[in-house]
Amino acid sequence: MSPKNLWGDLSDLEIVRTPKDVLKEQADFLTRATEGVLVGNVDEIDVRGDFRYDFNVTVPSVNNYTLTLLIIQYGLQLYPVRVSVMAPRFTETCDDEKEFEAVLTKVLSSKEVKLILSRLLSQAR
Secondary structure: OOOOOOOOOOOOOOOOOOHHHHHHHHHHHHHHHOOOOOEEEEEEEEEOOEEEEEEEEEEOOOOOEEEEEEEEEEOOOOOOEEEEEOOOOEEEEEOOHHHHHHHHHHHHOOHHHHHHHHHHHHHHO
């Protein structure tokens, strides 16, 4: 007797863009924009019941020096997502993707982050 499908049709399940996906896109953009001198990466951190990701910048030519720019954490529903920023230091909760992207724009284009990137690029020379 062959097994019975009790799930029904799973072909129409929606696949959505997650906060992790947004971070990975930005990590890839940083790596391309600096021609690999600075490497953006997103590390998954084990936190029971939640998803947590650290957004890091690594400088391969300086012993793989790594700096965490920000941390995000969220539950199964994806939003709200809590964003903890290292420089300038603050925490903000975003209720949806639009708010999340607005916070990331504010952080990633800030004077503080640009100064950090400048110093990391200078170290890599």
